[in-house]
Amino acid sequence: MALSKSPYKGTRDFFPEQMRLRNYIFSKMAEVSELYAYEPYDGPMVEELDLYRAKSGEELINDQVYKFIDRGDREVAIRPEMTPTVARMVAQVHREVAKPLRWYSFPNLMRYEKPQKGRLREFWQYNADIFGAPEGLGEIEIIQVAVAIMQSFGANSSHFEILINDRRFVDSVFTEVLSCDDGQKTRLYRLVDKSTKIPMEKVLEEALVILQDAQKVTVFQKYLNTKSFTEVKEWLTHSQSTLPAFLGRLETLGLDEFVKFDPTIVRGLDYYTGVVFEIFDKHPENRRAVAGGGAFANLLAIFGEQPLPGVGFGMGEVTLTDFLKTHQLLPDLSKQNIDILIAHTDETSEAHVLALAQHLRSKQIKVEVFLGEAKPKKIFSYTDKKQPTFVVMMNAEEIASELQFKNLKTKEVHKLSLNNMDKIIEMIKGSR
Amino acid sequence: MALSKSPYKGTRDFFPEQMRLRNYIFSKMAEVSELYAYEPYDGPMVEELDLYRAKSGEELINDQVYKFIDRGDREVAIRPEMTPTVARMVAQVHREVAKPLRWYSFPNLMRYEKPQKGRLREFWQYNADIFGAPEGLGEIEIIQVAVAIMQSFGANSSHFEILINDRRFVDSVFTEVLSCDDGQKTRLYRLVDKSTKIPMEKVLEEALVILQDAQKVTVFQKYLNTKSFTEVKEWLTHSQSTLPAFLGRLETLGLDEFVKFDPTIVRGLDYYTGVVFEIFDKHPENRRAVAGGGAFANLLAIFGEQPLPGVGFGMGEVTLTDFLKTHQLLPDLSKQNIDILIAHTDETSEAHVLALAQHLRSKQIKVEVFLGEAKPKKIFSYTDKKQPTFVVMMNAEEIASELQFKNLKTKEVHKLSLNNMDKIIEMIKGSR
Structure with a gap:
């Protein structure tokens, strides 16, 4: 039984x-x-x-x-x-x-x-x-x-x-x-x-x-x-x-x-x-x-x-x-507090996802890694449930040029290169 | 037994x-x-x-x-x-x-x-x-x-x-x-x-x-x-x-x-x-x-x-x-973290001690009140044990003019009036 x-x-x-x-x-x-x-x-x-x-x-x-x-x-x-x-x-x-x-x-x-x-x-x-x-x-x-x-x-x-x-x-x-x-x-x-x-x-x-x-x-x-x-x-x-x-x-x-x-x-x-x-x-x-x-x-x-x-x-x-x-004195604590969800949509980008996550965490940023490559649709359905502040979906092409950081609260998309790490960190911390 | x-x-x-x-x-x-x-x-x-x-x-x-x-x-x-x-x-x-x-x-x-x-x-x-x-x-x-x-x-x-x-x-x-x-x-x-x-x-x-x-x-x-x-x-x-x-x-x-x-x-x-x-x-x-x-x-x-x-x-x-x-990786946690100890040396100043303490706490300052009037010697022997960052001993005369805030780390004494509350708060927070 x-x-x-x-x-x-x-x-x-x-x-x-x-x-x-x-x-x-x-x-x-x-x-x-x-x-x-x-x-x-x-x-x-x-x-x-x-x-x-x-x-x-x-x-x-x-x-x-x-x-x-x-x-x-x-x-x-x-x-x-x-x-x-x-x-x-x-x-x-x-x-x-x-x-x-x-x-x-x-x-x-x-x-x-x-x-x-x-x-x-x-x-x-x-x-x-x-x-x-x-x-x-x-x-x-x-x-x-x-x-x-x-x-x-x-x-x-x-x-x-x-x-x-x-x-x-x-x-x-x-x-x-x-x-x-x-x-x-x-x-x-x-x-x-x-x-x-x-x-x-x-x-x-x-x-x-x-x-x-x-x-x-x-x-x-x-x-x-x-x-x-x-x-x-x-x-x-x-x-x-x-x-x-x-x-x-x-x-x-x-x-x-x-x-x-x-x-x-x-x-x-x-x-x-x-x-x-x-x-x-x-x-x-x-x-x-x-x-x-x-x-x-x-x-x-x-x-x-x-x-x-x-x-x-x-x-x-x-x-x-x-x-x-x-007395309705409690704040809304239903959602986890995640600064950014980092995902990848092609097989080759996993190492970049892990490296970016590790770097941001060293700056006290709360990062959820979407484990394993996935289609954008699946990633979006996941972010709908988890509601991180930002989501970024990495692939080889954008890693070489600019990544698209989407702020899910404001719906704004920020295009930033991985070389511009200070800006990335500033943007995430500024949105808290 | x-x-x-x-x-x-x-x-x-x-x-x-x-x-x-x-x-x-x-x-x-x-x-x-x-x-x-x-x-x-x-x-x-x-x-x-x-x-x-x-x-x-x-x-x-x-x-x-x-x-x-x-x-x-x-x-x-x-x-x-x-x-x-x-x-x-x-x-x-x-x-x-x-x-x-x-x-x-x-x-x-x-x-x-x-x-x-x-x-x-x-x-x-x-x-x-x-x-x-x-x-x-x-x-x-x-x-x-x-x-x-x-x-x-x-x-x-x-x-x-x-x-x-x-x-x-x-x-x-x-x-x-x-x-x-x-x-x-x-x-x-x-x-x-x-x-x-x-x-x-x-x-x-x-x-x-x-x-x-x-x-x-x-x-x-x-x-x-x-x-x-x-x-x-x-x-x-x-x-x-x-x-x-x-x-x-x-x-x-x-x-x-x-x-x-x-x-x-x-x-x-x-x-x-x-x-x-x-x-x-x-x-x-x-x-x-x-x-x-x-x-x-x-x-x-x-x-x-x-x-x-x-x-x-x-x-x-x-x-x-x-x-x-x-591996000696632990910080020293032997002492309590107290921003200021507030005491009074005459009977009439208790209300001022309690009021100052309450105000500083509303500014997120950690205050220990020395309960009951006491002689300076007794208060100093207590601060020796507790090691707050500041100590102030209030009495009617100094309340009317200027209080002496002693920084126990630097041994400096700051004379400030109770009318100068912003300065008092700034001084305490600046010494953390």
Whole structure:
């Protein structure tokens, strides 16, 4: 029986058109990262399972991780997220290197998901993290990087918003106002996490089960109805709150037009301890998170290292691509970029074709050689499909006199001799 | 107990310095590929195991593949090589698209190896393939691409050579001259494959076991002693041999200085059917293959598709990096590339730092912000480590008059006002 030609369930084949899109997205992200002095890194695609046991949420380990036993009896997993790896790497070097560390990467990750829109089993995810920044400043820079990346694709505040919360604030409401113990807190966090997906009635019912007190449920409901930073300030009793400074910096940088307080953003993963945020698509047909991240005080503890605060975020290419398509922000990447197609129509000219191609490539010109002699008709039908900027069909007679370079965009024909190589190069580069 | 900070056995962490090296290598490869009109593609990191069962060698499946059963009871494997994936992808589209297909990729692959020099469990491998080229021409182009990649790193024929053989030639010697049946042929191929790693005496002993005929062993020994294409021609009886045309084209392109016939190159994998080659390091301390590839007539048959001839090669970053290090062909990538570090030495200037940074980044200047106010001494000690091209320390007084931009390469100090933004940008870009 013939083998299946389909990729494994929930994964994708990136044919050249899709790959150009992925490369376009990654190159923009890398460009912005470098403008902010972030450095590239990567880790292995497989890690020992213990790394995720220690830090990732339970759901990830039990239901979503691709795990197996290797031939040396080690429990290993294909990476489902990058943060544990980056923490492991930072733990190795943080004592020797200048801080803050600013790192970014584009790992391929796998999660055992039910494939659906915006969700696949294999996906690539941009990650940016800053470790060891002074209090409050890493958060701002990470949000700057996130916004700059969105802007590099042509997106603005009509397309996306950044929904923000602070786990310190939520913690203080739960602990100080609602007097929750740790168990109640965990359950309340989970309830908040899913509160936008179920009716409010249900949410309050569950809150009553957890809090066992109708008055507390009313306070919890008031929390869920907090709509702005101004209202957040009303909750705060601490003079040491970092919120005013944070908001002031967002304003200075003009980031306040993107940012909105949202009490339902708490981020499922266990390691966040401060500001948490999600970039949300504003389009009514694609209301979902494009990216998410936050601040963590103590990712290195599991490696027996001193605390080093960090802030980071991840942006998956699947959801980002959906976002860019929804808002028609993608350039046309359907065609390969070829400067010139060189063909020959008689048997004797092959060596000249190869020599011209080789010379032009040494000048950084993208050349496709039409392999083997062919009739003009066949060559034209091929150029119709491939759409190079120029085409030249060589034969002995024209090689001895002048070649005809046809510009397929302008339909102009330029007659130039092979002795006039500088002109040929100038013409091709000038048409880019 | 604290978790291990080490990566999983046989895999690597790419800290920024190593990542810049990997990016450097890949960007050169991508650049050359695009000059030859090859298009990028990628496939999933996990494939169903059957794909490798059908095409990869037995050793790969039994001893080297990372395989496991997924939660849906599918037998899957982390990709150990890219050729089965590219064949699967080409099988999906080859009937609709213009041929030849020219594709390249940089997959991360895993094999269950005993880690040693040049061999790791996880590695990245450049792959280039051409499908559907006219007879003999794909081989030439693929060798051109391979040589151009080596040259893009500054390597020449004093550093590497391309060892070539042709499975059609070996087949004809084994079948027509030595009258081998299929079983003997397979065993003889394996013997040739390892013939350089064991003493000749042993090789001939094993050949006698296989061939059962002392005279045939003498012929086999003569085969192993074939030293040049001229000697190969003496073996050939067929007038239809493609060898003269192949050699003629190599000469035309000046590739003959790199290419050498080698009877021991047969490539272990089952799918090669024509020209096979390996790029070998000439350095006596690093005599190993940097890349390998060849021509295959029928990779698509397992998908129930019509035959489509192809030629391809793979080049791993581990062996290539060893090669480049051995010959000192790598640039210095130890330092991050930062145009300017912007700091402030008083509390009130933070907003100006952030505004200047944001403006310069909008002009594609790489800016690191020194987060938080600091004393000049601390800032200088940081710039000593990070080595940006410029450093400027802002304070209220200088913001109101002139800032001092210090060029750390030339030690010059340029005094410029913030009103003179064009000059600031010109100065920074001019120092690259």
